[in-house]
Amino acid sequence: MTANSLSRTLERPGVFKYLLIAPAVFVILLIGLYPLIKLAVTSFQDISMFGADYSFNGAKHYVRLFGDSRLWESLLHTVLFTAVALPIELVLGYLLALLFLERLPGKSFFVAIILLPTIISPIVAGSTWRLMIDQRFGPVNQILSWIAGREVELLWNIQTYLVWPAIMIAEVWQWTPFMFLMLYAALSNVDKEQLEAAQIDGASWWMTFRRIVLPAIMPVMVIAMLIRALDLFRIFDIIWTMTQGGPGTMTETISIYAYNIAFREFETSYSAAIAFLVIFILTLVVVWLLRRVEVER
């Protein structure tokens, strides 16, 4: 085949389109499919730091999942944390967006600075807040003392009722700007004439919100919440720097627990079963959510 006819063959739409997409499919299969197959095989074998038995041993690792209270606690932590952080970020982001919708000098400057937290590495955000909440040389307790008018000494990363709030503050600080930006963009596109008409008709604030604003911002809000919920579910970096899952296993999320099982205790086969459980739960939830979104449309 001459070079010319080869290039003509490559130019045929039927060939060209697969040529263009082949590298992407290959790469995704490599990181999307290979690990899944490897996980599936490993989860039925018996591999841990005490030895490797490559013969198939049935579903015992999956049975073990049900009795693992540390696993279910970490899953509960993750779900609760997501369930609390997401609405807080949503509401704060919405309020912030409302403020910035009004006339405001220097708006773009303010927005640029408020966005700062979302672009810094979560690792750095976690380190920063670990520094902020330090009971001795962190400024948080100092500021609280000024407000309270007396010495406040909260042991943020030791006292059990304060560790989760501390992580929550860091998380909300980092990701509220994201919600703000999404909702601000969505709210800017709400039809002004409709809003004015509603005002003239004397519609209440709540009615205007329900009937005009909410339907208009719904698509963007759903996407933003989905993005954040998936990120919150896999939360790892911030907790790693702030508490490493401690004290004890109090702040262990599913990602932290899976890491400990796989890379600290080297229970390879069991960690594969956990990974499958997580993927299974996520798939169920996302499919269910997408169905609901479709139905509402």
Place this chain on the structure above:
Amino acid sequence: MIRWDRGWRLYLRVALALGITLVFVFPVYWLAMISVKSPDEIYAYPPVWFPSEFRFSSYVTLFRDGDAWAVWNSLITAGVSTVLAMAIGTTAAYSIVRFRTGGENLAIWIISQRMIPPICVAFPIFLLFVSWQWIDTRFGLILLYTAFNVPYVTWMMRGYIQDIPLELEHSALVDGLSRWAVLRKVVLPMARAGLFATAVFTFIFAWNDFLFALVLTKSEAVTYTVKVTGYFGSQSTFWSKIGAMSMLGVLPMMFVVATMQRFIVRGMSLGAVKG
């Protein structure tokens, strides 16, 4: 009377915006200050809000001891993987948009790859890297970041390419350009803004990664995020080094984002909002 009321409310809004902005920027300020404080000032009680002088000794230490190498590793791995992911993802997106390759399902399958938490696939990838001796190499990290960013690039570029009018490509084909030339000379220039914005986010994702770098590197290819966490010790924590290394990792990002504000909404919303 009405005038006075308006002015008053405007001042209130500005004050509120200023206060909120301060809350968001203060922790970053504190981190920056830690990196230039003296050891006594870092551990002072009550905390010192402004150092008596700016000392850059912690930065000097990072460069002298070679720790700053980690920032270079981050730059190389994030930079090269961004270029690769952009090339692979953009051609795939073009194929999906113009030739309807794989129909609607392929695009959704590709974006769904971003859903799986990294920790779930970290161990199999670790095993793969061990058996192919990619552990602790920049090459391995580049390959991984490329693979993880291809879905994002494909998804985003699909949206940008859809915005390009088809007629332009048609007339170029009629003029005798090859399909490859159409992609290079018509589509890519038209999608320049989208390419730029997508590349920035791809870079940020790779730059901010911690979990994979933690699992897949030891010393040679360590990235800056892993280095930062390395300064947290069980006995003592090197706050000045944490501050300095973090600033080295954050400053480039600040610069990048400051230059691309108008693209940020679309990039962050996975294309849901067309800014």
